[in-house]
Amino acid sequence: MEKLTHIDKQGNARMVNVGEKMPTERIAEAVGYVLINKETLEIIIKGQNKKGEVLGTARIAGIMAAKRTSDIIPMCHSLLLTGVDIDFEMSELADNQGKIKITSRVTCSGKTGVEMEALTAVSVAALTIYDMCKAVQRDICIENIHLLKKSGGKSGEFIYSAL
Amino acid sequence: MEKLTHIDKQGNARMVNVGEKMPTERIAEAVGYVLINKETLEIIIKGQNKKGEVLGTARIAGIMAAKRTSDIIPMCHSLLLTGVDIDFEMSELADNQGKIKITSRVTCSGKTGVEMEALTAVSVAALTIYDMCKAVQRDICIENIHLLKKSGGKSGEFIYSAL
Amino acid sequence: MEKLTHIDKQGNARMVNVGEKMPTERIAEAVGYVLINKETLEIIIKGQNKKGEVLGTARIAGIMAAKRTSDIIPMCHSLLLTGVDIDFEMSELADNQGKIKITSRVTCSGKTGVEMEALTAVSVAALTIYDMCKAVQRDICIENIHLLKKSGGKSGEFIYSAL
Amino acid sequence: MEKLTHIDKQGNARMVNVGEKMPTERIAEAVGYVLINKETLEIIIKGQNKKGEVLGTARIAGIMAAKRTSDIIPMCHSLLLTGVDIDFEMSELADNQGKIKITSRVTCSGKTGVEMEALTAVSVAALTIYDMCKAVQRDICIENIHLLKKSGGKSGEFIYSAL
Amino acid sequence: MEKLTHIDKQGNARMVNVGEKMPTERIAEAVGYVLINKETLEIIIKGQNKKGEVLGTARIAGIMAAKRTSDIIPMCHSLLLTGVDIDFEMSELADNQGKIKITSRVTCSGKTGVEMEALTAVSVAALTIYDMCKAVQRDICIENIHLLKKSGGKSGEFIYSAL
Amino acid sequence: MEKLTHIDKQGNARMVNVGEKMPTERIAEAVGYVLINKETLEIIIKGQNKKGEVLGTARIAGIMAAKRTSDIIPMCHSLLLTGVDIDFEMSELADNQGKIKITSRVTCSGKTGVEMEALTAVSVAALTIYDMCKAVQRDICIENIHLLKKSGGKSGEFIYSAL
Numbered sequence: 001m002e003k004l005t006h007i008d009k010q011g012n013a014r015m016v017n018v019g020e021k022m023p024t025e026r027i028a029e030a031v032g033y034v035l036i037n038k039e040t041l042e043i044i045i046k047g048q049n050k051k052g053e054v055l056g057t058a059r060i061a062g063i064m065a066a067k068r069t070s071d072i073i074p075m076c077h078s079l080l081l082t083g084v085d086i087d088f089e090m091s092e093l094a095d096n097q098g099k100i101k102i103t104s105r106v107t108c109s110g111k112t113g114v115e116m117e118a119l120t121a122v123s124v125a126a127l128t129i130y131d132m133c134k135a136v137q138r139d140i141c142i143e144n145i146h147l148l149k150k151s152g153g154k155s156g157e158f159i160y161s162a163l
Numbered sequence: 164m165e166k167l168t169h170i171d172k173q174g175n176a177r178m179v180n181v182g183e184k185m186p187t188e189r190i191a192e193a194v195g196y197v198l199i200n201k202e203t204l205e206i207i208i209k210g211q212n213k214k215g216e217v218l219g220t221a222r223i224a225g226i227m228a229a230k231r232t233s234d235i236i237p238m239c240h241s242l243l244l245t246g247v248d249i250d251f252e253m254s255e256l257a258d259n260q261g262k263i264k265i266t267s268r269v270t271c272s273g274k275t276g277v278e279m280e281a282l283t284a285v286s287v288a289a290l291t292i293y294d295m296c297k298a299v300q301r302d303i304c305i306e307n308i309h310l311l312k313k314s315g316g317k318s319g320e321f322i323y324s325a326l
Numbered sequence: 327m328e329k330l331t332h333i334d335k336q337g338n339a340r341m342v343n344v345g346e347k348m349p350t351e352r353i354a355e356a357v358g359y360v361l362i363n364k365e366t367l368e369i370i371i372k373g374q375n376k377k378g379e380v381l382g383t384a385r386i387a388g389i390m391a392a393k394r395t396s397d398i399i400p401m402c403h404s405l406l407l408t409g410v411d412i413d414f415e416m417s418e419l420a421d422n423q424g425k426i427k428i429t430s431r432v433t434c435s436g437k438t439g440v441e442m443e444a445l446t447a448v449s450v451a452a453l454t455i456y457d458m459c460k461a462v463q464r465d466i467c468i469e470n471i472h473l474l475k476k477s478g479g480k481s482g483e484f485i486y487s488a489l
Numbered sequence: 490m491e492k493l494t495h496i497d498k499q500g501n502a503r504m505v506n507v508g509e510k511m512p513t514e515r516i517a518e519a520v521g522y523v524l525i526n527k528e529t530l531e532i533i534i535k536g537q538n539k540k541g542e543v544l545g546t547a548r549i550a551g552i553m554a555a556k557r558t559s560d561i562i563p564m565c566h567s568l569l570l571t572g573v574d575i576d577f578e579m580s581e582l583a584d585n586q587g588k589i590k591i592t593s594r595v596t597c598s599g600k601t602g603v604e605m606e607a608l609t610a611v612s613v614a615a616l617t618i619y620d621m622c623k624a625v626q627r628d629i630c631i632e633n634i635h636l637l638k639k640s641g642g643k644s645g646e647f648i649y650s651a652l
Numbered sequence: 653m654e655k656l657t658h659i660d661k662q663g664n665a666r667m668v669n670v671g672e673k674m675p676t677e678r679i680a681e682a683v684g685y686v687l688i689n690k691e692t693l694e695i696i697i698k699g700q701n702k703k704g705e706v707l708g709t710a711r712i713a714g715i716m717a718a719k720r721t722s723d724i725i726p727m728c729h730s731l732l733l734t735g736v737d738i739d740f741e742m743s744e745l746a747d748n749q750g751k752i753k754i755t756s757r758v759t760c761s762g763k764t765g766v767e768m769e770a771l772t773a774v775s776v777a778a779l780t781i782y783d784m785c786k787a788v789q790r791d792i793c794i795e796n797i798h799l800l801k802k803s804g805g806k807s808g809e810f811i812y813s814a815l
Numbered sequence: 816m817e818k819l820t821h822i823d824k825q826g827n828a829r830m831v832n833v834g835e836k837m838p839t840e841r842i843a844e845a846v847g848y849v850l851i852n853k854e855t856l857e858i859i860i861k862g863q864n865k866k867g868e869v870l871g872t873a874r875i876a877g878i879m880a881a882k883r884t885s886d887i888i889p890m891c892h893s894l895l896l897t898g899v900d901i902d903f904e905m906s907e908l909a910d911n912q913g914k915i916k917i918t919s920r921v922t923c924s925g926k927t928g929v930e931m932e933a934l935t936a937v938s939v940a941a942l943t944i945y946d947m948c949k950a951v952q953r954d955i956c957i958e959n960i961h962l963l964k965k966s967g968g969k970s971g972e973f974i975y976s977a978l
Contacts, residue, residue: 004206004217005298008900013216013295013871015878017898019840019922025508032305043167053176054167056382056502060563061237063504064390067559067567070882072235072287073294074224074875078882078895080567082600083506085497107508111897116294123286123305124235131236131279132176135168138321142195142286142308147301158301171411176382178389180409182351182433188671219665219871223726226667227879230722230730233393237386241393241406243730245763246669248660270671274408330532330543331624334737339542339621339708341715343735345677345759358631369493379502380493387563396719398561398613399620400550400712404719404732437734442620449612449631450561457562457605458502461494464636464647468521468612471631484627514834545708545828549889552830553716556885556893569893571926572832574823596834656858656869657950665868665947684957695819705828706819713889724887724939725946726876768946775938775957776887783888783931784828787820790962790973794847794938797957810953 006075015075021111026152030118032145034100034129040137041090041098044129054132055088058102062086062125066106066117076116083107084117086125102126103148113153119145169238178238184274189315193281195308197263197292203300204253204261207292217295218251221265225249225288229269229280239279246270247280249288265289266311276316282308332401341401347437352478356444358471360426360455366463367416367424370455380458381414384428388412388451392432392443402442409433410443412451428452429474439479445471495564504564510600515641519607521634523589523618529626530579530587533618543621544577547591551575551614555595555606565605572596573606575614591615592637602642608634658727667727673763678804682770684797686752686781692789693742693750696781706784707740710754714738714777718758718769728768735759736769738777754778755800765805771797821890830890836926841967845933847960849915849944855952856905856913859944869947870903873917877901877940881921884935891931898922899932901940917941918963928968934960 005016036044044054066084070076089101104121106114126142133140151157168179199207207217229247233239252264267284269277289305296303312322331342362370370380389410396402415427430447432440452468459466475485494505525533533543552573559567578590593610595603615631622629640646657668688696696706718736722728741753756773758766778794785792803809820831851859859869881899885891904916919936921929941957948955966972 003299004210004295006220006295007210007216011210011216012902013220013874013878014901015896015899017900017922019897019924047167047170047174053170053174053382056379057169057176057237057386059502060383060386061235063502064560064563065235068235071879072224072228072231073291074220074879075291075294077897078567078893080569080599080895081504082508082510082566084504085506086503087501107506109508110895115297116290119293119305120290123290126308127279127282127286128236128238130282131238132167132169134278136166139309139323142282143306145289145305146303160302175413176385176389177412178407178410180411180433182408182435184408216871219868220875222665223872223875226665227723227726234390237390240408241404241730243406243732243762244667245671245673245729247667248669249666250664270669272671273406329625330536330621332546332621333536333542337536337542338739339546339711339715340738341733341736343737343759345734345761347734373493373496373500379496379500383495383502383563387561391561394561397716398550398554398557399617400546400716401617401620403734404730406732436732441623442616445616445619445631449616452634453605453608453612454562454564456608457564458493458495460604462492465649466635468608468634469632471615472628486628542708545705546712548828549709549712552828553886553889567893569895569925570830571834571892573830574832575829576827596832598834655951656862656947658872658947659862659868663862663868665872699819699822699826705822705826709821709828709889713887717887720887724876724880724883725943726872727943727946767949768942771942771945771957775942778960779931779934779938780888780890782934783890784819784821786930788818791975792961794934794960795958797941798954812954 013075018077018111023110024152026108026110026114028114028118028150029105029148030122031148032102032122032126033143034126035141035143036098037137038092038096038098040133043136054129057132058125058128059086061128062121065124066121069117069120073116077112079108079110081106081108081117084121086121100129113150115147115150176238181240181274186273187315189271189273189277191277191281191313192268192311193285194266194311195285195289196306197289198304198306199261200300201255201259201261203296206299217292220295221288221291222249224291225284228287229284232280232283236279240275242271242273244269244271247284249284263292276313278310278313339401344403344437349436350478352434352436352440354440354444354476355431355474356448357474358428358448358452359469360452361467361469362424363463364418364422364424366459369462380455383458384451384454385412387454388447391450392447395443395446399442403438405434405436407432407434407443410447412447426455439476441473441476502564507566507600512599513641515597515599515603517603517607517639518594518637519611520592520637521611521615522632523615524630524632525587525622526626527581527585527587529622532625543618546621547614547617548575550617551610554613555610558606558609562605566601568597568599570595570597570606573610575610589618602639604636604639665727670729670763675762676804678760678762678766680766680770680802681757681800682774683800684754684774684778685795686778687793687795688750689789690744690748690750692785695788706781709784710777710780711738713780714773717776718773721769721772725768729764731760731762733758733760733769736773738773752781765802767799767802828890833892833926838925839967841923841925841929843929843933843965844920844963845937846918846963847937847941848958849941850956850958851913852952853907853911853913855948858951869944872947873940873943874901876943877936880939881932881936884932888931892927894923894925896921896923899936901936915944928965930962930965
């Protein structure tokens with residue numbers, strides 16, 4: 001059975017020692033969804049036509065959170081990210097529902113991967129959309145946050161395949 | 164059509180002015196799920212029997228994040244939380260799957276609600292579980308984060324009802 | 327001669343003790359300017375027509391900085407802000423110059439004023455505009471940051487009068 | 490027309506990707522001024538003779554802010570600064586006025602320049618002087634913050650030339 | 653046997669719920685010592701005669717840390733401190749030794765005490781003195797950090813009595 | 816007489832410029848003690864048998880603080896730590912006393928040493944134990960925090976020898 005690298009032999013939490021790893025180019029992409037109803041979607045789109053502040057604010061929140069991942073997730077190593085991109089895609093679903101797809105792409109040249117940075121960016125962008133829309137809809141749901149792919153490091157490339 | 168209170172008439176982001184609100188007792192509960200496979204679940208449970216560091220670390224990360232919500236979510240007001248509780252429930256699903264249910268309960272006496280604090284606590288606890296298990300499973304998924312209920316404030320009590 | 331309240335009798339820095347002050351409604355407004363050339367101004371305006379990301383990003387940075395003022399300015403007390411608004415006004419000057427006027431308005435119910443929060447909001451918004459435009463102009467200048475007015479507290483209302 | 494590198498083709502904010510840049514030695518110097526009246530200047534100088542706490546506190550605030558620039562300015566990359574120096578020069582002006590000149594010098598070996606770190610150091614030092622003197626003068630003004638020079642990186646050396 | 657209030661019945665960490673406590677005036681004083689050799693003491697005193705930067709920097713670091721205690725200590729509640737004072741007393745000991753006594757006094761009107769804020773202020777001031785002197789002495793020791801007294805709250809006044 | 820490197824020739828605080836240092840592998844180990852009475856020790860041990868939350872929480876707090884050392888100690892350089900380990904050892908003393916020994920080990924590949932990171936980890940872990948036990952004992956004392964050893968850098972290896 002494989003072991004949890006953030007837990008030592010005595011079962012205690014620790015930061016994995018990455019001192020002997022070589023820095024390589026790291027890329028990670030993550031995705032997540034915010035489920036809203038059609039009315040909320042329309043309000044966002046309308047604002048989008050003007051100044052796009054809901055998604056614009058969510059993008060900035062996600063980028064800032066990505067840079068602070070090691071300050072939010074206890075066992076994450078500090079990294080110097082070289083780039084963070086966050087994108088949104090809005091679509092209408094059946095039954096008066098809508099959804100916003102959030103994707104992030106984080107790059108870094110470092111000793112550990114940037115999966116957590118990409119996932120934190122998506123999560124905080126989703127929470128920010130929630131915050132900005134909660135006055136008009138109280139049963140918003142954040143769904144299906146996962147890694148899309150990563151490359152770099154010893155473990156090599158990974159591409160998420162839906163079950 | 165109701166309006167987004169974090170957006171002003173010109174379509175710009177702003178912090179809603181809550182100066183005229185009265186402080187009331189606020190409670191918010193949120194929930195979210197981490198979907199893992201059965202092997203990962205067993206590794207966590209085994210660690211749980213020893214020192215429970217995966218869930219223990221996630222709990223602390225969630226509590227600390229709740230206190231810092233206004234620093235992470237751009238338009239959130241700073242609040243003095245009076246309590247934060249985070250609980251975990253693990254269960255096996257069919258098809259070699261398992262899941263961890265995360266619930267948070269945040270209380271405060273203040274001028275704005277604590278929904279975002281409860282949701283941030285759940286999100287960061289979920290990300291921390293992900294971080295501590297990603298060495299053994301790379302396709303973990305965070306699911307279905309939403310408010311369970313809230314009380315206090317002018318808008319009164321809200322209870323989430325699944326669609 | 328009046329004394330610096332953040333310096334004690336021995337000449338050492340301290341946080342002024344405000345324990346005996348009564349909480350009152352506090353408002354502070356501040357202003358500052360970013361001097362750019364006309365080309366940079368046009369690039370921002372053009373972006374503004376699309377998504378307004380330069381000023382939108384500056385607004386969010388200013389709001390987040392206002393909330394963190396006590397973490398940035400050593401002797402500032404922590405406060406629970408009830409509102410932060412930041413506005414921008416762009417204008418062309420003679421001689422191929424342009425300027426962006428930044429105004430902030432911060433409110434709070436507390437034991438100390440919110441001047442520093444309003445000034446920090448303006449300063450960080452100005453720095454963010456600088457950051458986002460420095461690739462197209464390297465001699466941007468931030469000018470004339472000062473309080474516009476404040477009210478609340480024992481010292482009463484203050485309105486800035488230009489010399 | 491040159492483009493804003495922090496804005497992508499769709500007009501959205503992003504962190505510029507610097508992954509392909511080579512790390513070089515970076516230096517940036519910035520300057521700014523705090524305009525005060527002669528009485529305030531004398532109070533500071535008097536304190537200076539004792540313990541220098543106003544300028545000493547401003548120096549520390551500026552150094553700490555320089556290290557946190559990427560946490561304050563949304564699109565700034567995190568960097569490992571190798572040195573930060575902040576200096577003050579006080580002078581009397583005509584008409585009962587005085588001024589404090591603040592200069593910063595920041596060095597780093599990295600993939601992006603340290604202009605924003607130098608400008609943030611000056612801005613926060615100025616705000617701290619303001620905060621520590623606002624009890625004795627309410628119409629203090631922060632003036633003329635700009636880059637003095639920078640070197641390193643692809644864009645080469647830049648020296649500010651006053652208009 | 654009394655119970656640890658930060659641990660719930662299942663043995664999990666939590667923030668104690670203080671929602672039903674009444675806000676009262678809280679004061680806490682703490683103390684700690686930095687043991688250095690006489691040479692280091694003299695270097696600090698000499699600097700003290702000039703600008704006092706070692707102790708001045710330590711004071712500011714301690715004050716800033718006090719304000720951020722709830723961000724550093726996981727189960728601490730956020731509080732709005734009304735005052736923080738830090739003092740230093742230097743003395744020579746026998747055998748070529750010297751020591752710096754650090755005392756802090758923190759006040760607040762709130763639902764929980766400020767012991768941890770006072771202790772964090774002392775600890776961070778001590779670490780800062782260590783940092784600024786470690787180039788001249790490598791075996792500095794931080795000693796005997798404890799509460800001196802506290803008042804306010806249900807548990808009433810406490811005065812430390814040395815064993 | 817050796818000089819304080821964090822103080823310049825004018826007696827002002829500064830961040831030492833480390834731009835010309837070569838990055839080398841750095842290791843630092845530190846130690847500190849929490850003195851408690853036997854009853855408190857037993858309560859912790861009992862909790863330890865269940866979920867170990869007192870020491871588990873202290874470990875996480877210490878690791879997170881190590882990563883934020885440059886944000887807490889004014890003149891510390893930012894570093895990318897490659898590993899942080901914190902260990903605890905509990906023992907009974909005579910006269911109804913007990914103690915918890917805290918050791919930290921921090922590694923990094925960088926231009927400055929990690930002594931302050933190791934000492935900050937120990938200090939914050941000690942403060943967290945204090946916080947979690949202060950409801951059952953009010954005269955806890957934190958003792959004898961010092962470096963155990965360090966290696967890497969120009970100054971070479973150092974091993975602490977008790978006086």
